[in-house]
Amino acid sequence: MENKKNSEEIDLGQLFIIIGNGFKNVFNSIINLFKAVFHYLLLALLFLKRYAIVLAVAALVGGLLGYFTESSHDPKYQSNMVVEANFNSGYNLYNQIDYLNSLIKEKQTDKLADIFEISKSEASRLKTFEVEPYQKDKNINIEFEKYLKETDTIFTFGRGYNIENFKARFYNSDFKLQNIKVIAQNNFDFSKLTSGMLKIIENDYFKNILNLKKKGIYFEKEAILKDLNEVDSLRALYKQVELLSVKKDNRATTNIELGQKGVQSNPQLELFEKRDILLQKLNNINDRIAHETFIVKAISNFNSGAEYKNIIEKKWVKFAILSFLLAFFIIVLLKLNSYLKQYEEEKINTVKK
Numbered sequence: 001m002e003n004k005k006n007s008e009e010i011d012l013g014q015l016f017i018i019i020g021n022g023f024k025n026v027f028n029s030i031i032n033l034f035k036a037v038f039h040y041l042l043l044a045l046l047f048l049k050r051y052a053i054v055l056a057v058a059a060l061v062g063g064l065l066g067y068f069t070e071s072s073h074d075p076k077y078q079s080n081m082v083v084e085a086n087f088n089s090g091y092n093l094y095n096q097i098d099y100l101n102s103l104i105k106e107k108q109t110d111k112l113a114d115i116f117e118i119s120k121s122e123a124s125r126l127k128t129f130e131v132e133p134y135q136k137d138k139n140i141n142i143e144f145e146k147y148l149k150e151t152d153t154i155f156t157f158g159r160g161y162n163i164e165n166f167k168a169r170f171y172n173s174d175f176k177l178q179n180i181k182v183i184a185q186n187n188f189d190f191s192k193l194t195s196g197m198l199k200i201i202e203n204d205y206f207k208n209i210l211n212l213k214k215k216g217i218y219f220e221k222e223a224i225l226k227d228l229n230e231v232d233s234l235r236a237l238y239k240q241v242e243l244l245s246v247k248k249d250n251r252a253t254t255n256i257e258l259g260q261k262g263v264q265s266n267p268q269l270e271l272f273e274k275r276d277i278l279l280q281k282l283n284n285i286n287d288r289i290a291h292e293t294f295i296v297k298a299i300s301n302f303n304s305g306a307e308y309k310n311i312i313e314k315k316w317v318k319f320a321i322l323s324f325l326l327a328f329f330i331i332v333l334l335k336l337n338s339y340l341k342q343y344e345e346e347k348i349n350t351v352k353k
Contacts, residue, residue, distance in 0.1 A: 051327075054331065055324055055327050055328060055331075058323045058324055058327035059321075060320070062319040062321075062322060063317070063319060063320035064316070065323075066314070066315035066316035066317070066319025067315070067316040075185075075186070076127060076183050076185060077185075077187050077190075078184075079181070079182055079190035079302040079303050079304070080180065080302070080303065081180045081194065081298060081300060081302045082134050082177060082178070082179050082299040082300045083177070083180060083197075083198070083296050083298055084176050084177055084291075084294075084297055085176055085178060085201070086176070086291075087206055087209050087210070087213075088173075089201055089202075089206050089295050090172075090173040090174060090176070090178055092206070093173065093296070094131060094172070097129045097131045099200075100112070100115075100126075104127065104128060107124075115196050115199075116193050116196035117196060118193075122188070125185040125188055126182065126183075126184050126188075127183045127184055127185060129182050130180070130183075131178055132179055133179070134177040134178055135177070136172075139177055140166070140167055140170060140175075143166075143175075144163050147166060177299065180197065189304075190302035190303065191301060191302055191303075194301045194302050197302075198296055198297070198298060201295065202296065206295045207295070210294070213292060213293065217292065221286075224282050224285060227278050228275065228282070231274055231275045231278065232275070234271055235271050235272075238271070
């Protein structure tokens with residue numbers, strides 16, 4: 001028994017030693033990794049310090065070359081337009097923007113001139129079109145709130161569905177509000193592009209959907225207006241009945257049986273409430289007409305334009321970065337070549353010995 005107990009104590013002791021060595025090795029590996037990263041970081045900083053003047057001169061020369069190259073060209077101007085797209089026409093909008101950029105790239109100024117009804121000279125000054133959701137974060141929250149109102153909230157959150165899941169399934173083309181940016185050479189009359197931009201998004205497919213949508217909405221509106229007229233006629237009739245009752249000194253309340261048999265109610269009050277409901281429906285219909293009876297519309301047209309000032313796309317910035325990187329790689333290659341020569345000489349000397 002005593003030998004068995006001593007054996008178990010030895011086994012436990014060895015187990016703790018193994019676990020301790022394992023933790024020690026893990027911590028040592030992490031420490032060595034940090035040491036290696038710090039070491040190579042210092043080497044990189046020493047390299048940059050040693051050749052800082054050369055790299056700075058290269059970047060300066062490249063920047064000056066880019067500046068003079070850019071100054072010899074006409075400046076670029078940009079303008080923005082915000083549109084609201086219905087019936088998932090945002091997808092077609094993105095396709096048409098790609099199409100316009102392909103025409104610009106292929107220098108097909110005649111087609112661009114036809115699309116926007118401008119001269120070929122003006123079309124040749126167009127440089128690029130860009131599109132992105134307007135106020136993306138704000139509008140994704142609005143769309144998520146609409147989604148929650150239209151679905152079972154308890155079921156939705158019960159499945160762990162949240163706004164991040166909602167964002168993941170939303171493409172840029174799904175947003176109703178889109179911001180279109182156009183960049184052109186020289187100061188351009190961007191307002192000429194508005195109507196053409198709207199036309200290229202619309203096609204027969206969307207026009208058919210729009211016609212069906214309009215018919216449904218206006219049919220609902222006519223039905224509501226008809227009901228309103230009937231309610232107003234009944235109210236006028238009840239008013240005449242009450243006036244006749246007053247003239248005959250009839251103090252009894254005029255009640256008309258509505259709904260289920262034997263239930264008496266105030267007809268004027270019921271008609272007032274029904275009229276109020278119909279007016280609310282009419283307001284909703286008018287709101288739908290304002291927001292659903294178009295394929296795409298301009299919320300704000302292309303403005304007069306402003307000088308394009310994206311510093312990343314400035315030639316002096318690009319040339320400075322490229323010159324810096326070119327000088328850096330040349331120095332690295334020279335250092336590598338020197339190291340290889342030294343290594344080769346050491347090997348030859350070793351063999352001779």
